Amino acid sequence: MKICKFMFALEIQHRATKPYSTSQLHRLPLPLVLLPLRYPPRSPILHFNLQHLKPDRGAFLPSAMALVLHAGKTNKNSFKALIAAEYNGVEVKLVPDFEMGVSNKTPEFIKMNPIGKVPVLETLDGPIFESNAIARYVSRLKANSPLYCSSLIDYGHIEQWIDFATLEIDSNILTWFRPRMGRAVYLPPVEEAAIAALKRALGALNTHLASNTYLVGHSVTLADIILTCNLFLGFTKLMTKSFTSEFPHVERYFWTLVNQPNFKKILGEVKQAESVLPVQSVKKPDESSKQKHTDESKKEPKKEAEKEKPKAVAGEGEDEAPKPKPKNPLDLLPPSKMILDEWKRLYSNTKTNFREVAIKGFWDMYDPEGYSLWFCEYKYNDENTVSFVTLNKVGGFLQRMDLARKYAFGKMLVIGSEPPFKVKGLWLFRGQEIPKFVLDECYDMELYEWRKVDISDEAQKECVNQMIEDQEPFEGEALLDAKCFK
Numbered sequence: 108m109k110i111c112k113f114m115f116a117l118e119i120q121h122r123a124t125k126p127y128s129t130s131q132l133h134r135l136p137l138p139l140v141l142l143p144l145r146y147p148p149r150s151p152i153l154h155f156n157l158q159h160l161k162p163d164r165g166a167f168l169p170s171a172m173a174l175v176l177h178a179g180k181t182n183k184n185s186f187k188a189l190i191a192a193e194y195n196g197v198e199v200k201l202v203p204d205f206e207m208g209v210s211n212k213t214p215e216f217i218k219m220n221p222i223g224k225v226p227v228l229e230t231l232d233g234p235i236f237e238s239n240a241i242a243r244y245v246s247r248l249k250a251n252s253p254l255y256c257s258s259l260i261d262y263g264h265i266e267q268w269i270d271f272a273t274l275e276i277d278s279n280i281l282t283w284f285r286p287r288m289g290r291a292v293y294l295p296p297v298e299e300a301a302i303a304a305l306k307r308a309l310g311a312l313n314t315h316l317a318s319n320t321y322l323v324g325h326s327v328t329l330a331d332i333i334l335t336c337n338l339f340l341g342f343t344k345l346m347t348k349s350f351t352s353e354f355p356h357v358e359r360y361f362w363t364l365v366n367q368p369n370f371k372k373i374l375g376e377v378k379q380a381e382s383v384l385p386v387q388s389v390k391k392p393d394e395s396s397k398q399k400h401t402d403e404s405k406k407e408p409k410k411e412a413e414k415e416k417p418k419a420v421a422g423e424g425e426d427e428a429p430k431p432k433p434k435n436p437l438d439l440l441p442p443s444k445m446i447l448d449e450w451k452r453l454y455s456n457t458k459t460n461f462r463e464v465a466i467k468g469f470w471d472m473y474d475p476e477g478y479s480l481w482f483c484e485y486k487y488n489d490e491n492t493v494s495f496v497t498l499n500k501v502g503g504f505l506q507r508m509d510l511a512r513k514y515a516f517g518k519m520l521v522i523g524s525e526p527p528f529k530v531k532g533l534w535l536f537r538g539q540e541i542p543k544f545v546l547d548e549c550y551d552m553e554l555y556e557w558r559k560v561d562i563s564d565e566a567q568k569e570c571v572n573q574m575i576e577d578q579e580p581f582e583g584e585a586l587l588d589a590k591c592f593k
């Protein structure tokens with residue numbers, strides 16, 4: 108044993124800059140001590156490590172004693188451990204019949220996790236909560252698993268990217284996601300700030316992935332699993348193709364990972380969101396239960412157990428089974444000969460002779476019965492005194508219009524070479540009116556004056572052409588910027 112301790116000390120000292128005494132070794136922080144060593148499994152050093160710290164009991168679990176994970180089937184936080192288990196060949200079973208808001212409120216569950224959140228992993232040595240901690244535990248179940256070890260610096264980098272995935276990616280995605288699911292109050296400036304912070308993080312990630320296939324080293328590590336699960340929520344609910352195309356290396360990375368067999372087994376076929384999840388009003392469980400209470404008080408009193416049964420609700424980040432979406436009324440309009448995507452493609456692909464090709468093509472395609480054109484003008488142009496603030500305002504508007512991508516095309520011009528800048532736009536909408544869901548859900552709409560284009564008026568038609576083309580000068584002035592919504 109003395110020899111083992113000595114060799115262990117040597118190993119740790121080899122990794123550290125300052126020597127440790129044997130008594131100090133016993134007090135080393137757990138992550139460092141638990142770090143699987145680089146030696147082959149039979150080495151006395153690894154033996155010492157396992158014996159003294161008993162970290163990997165699960166690695167020797169008989170298969171009948173699978174670890175049990177408490178969470179719903181679609182919880183992206185539980186996917187982290189499930190994918191890690193696939194890589195390590197460890198059995199982790201989801202508890203059957205888990206009901207969010209019910210199962211996690213029982214006294215037995217609260218004993219496992221006092222905050223009552225999922226996931227929780229039941230192990231032979233007791234429960235673990237917090238999805239990253241659970242995933243780390245599962246990753247360590249296999250000695251020398253490439254998911255979580257190799258060198259000290261790799262370990263440092265894996266931890267670095269796990270924190271990045273949690274604090275820079277997941278937290279911003281959740282700030283964007285939760286109000287849209289009706290689980291928090293929707294505040295546009297808060298959403299804008301979260302999207303800006305998310306874009307900053309994705310930009311940094313994109314730079315790293317420009318020259319790296321994986322986050323750390325040359326194979327999948329736990330950092331990739333955690334990051335991909337966090338991105339999964341973003342890609343499937345919020346980040347449309349037009350959002351992610353700014354980060355091509357992140358796109359490549361995400362699609363590569365979700366298509367790895369061990370990921371696919373857990374995530375299934377992944378589909379990118381076609382539009383940003385629309386904002387839902389905040390659910391007020393109290394009100395509905397108050398109403399129910401007064402109605403029910405007239406009826407026979409219920410059995411105690413029935414009365415106290417909590418209502419099943421989805422938790423934060425819990426991706427409840429989607430309710431059948433009501434059809435958008437615009438999908439029920441008579442079919443139009445104008446195919447919006449064809450126009451968008453023509454617009455994007457025309458690089459020369461724009462008037463002759465794109466503008467002419469637009470009018471050839473335009474269907475005045477199936478679509479309508481609208482001019483808009485910002486009502487408070489005199490407030491547009493700072494160029495980047497004005498540009499951000501327009502950028503934010505276009506982001507919030509994402510929900511209308513299937514039904515709209517737009518151009519927004521920021522006009523003038525000096526402040527105050529004028530903001531004017533042109534929009535093509537499916538149908539004869541500005542769609543109601545756009546008016547209801549995009550608060551920017553009321554900041555603009557809207558006027559339907561009369562296409563029998565040649566002057567208005569010419570103005571449409573100039574806006575589509577970003578013609579400069581526009582109304583005698585230079586353009587600070589022209590943004591397209593397509």
Ligand SMILES: N[C@@H](CCC(=O)N[C@@H](CS)C(=O)NCC(=O)O)C(=O)O
Binds near residue numbers: 184223236239425
């Ligand atoms: N940081 C925690 C987050 C856990 C969490 O927010 N869980 C949600 C579901 S994904 C939950 O259980 N919510 C129920 C509640 O808030 O009562 C983790 O990663 O495990």
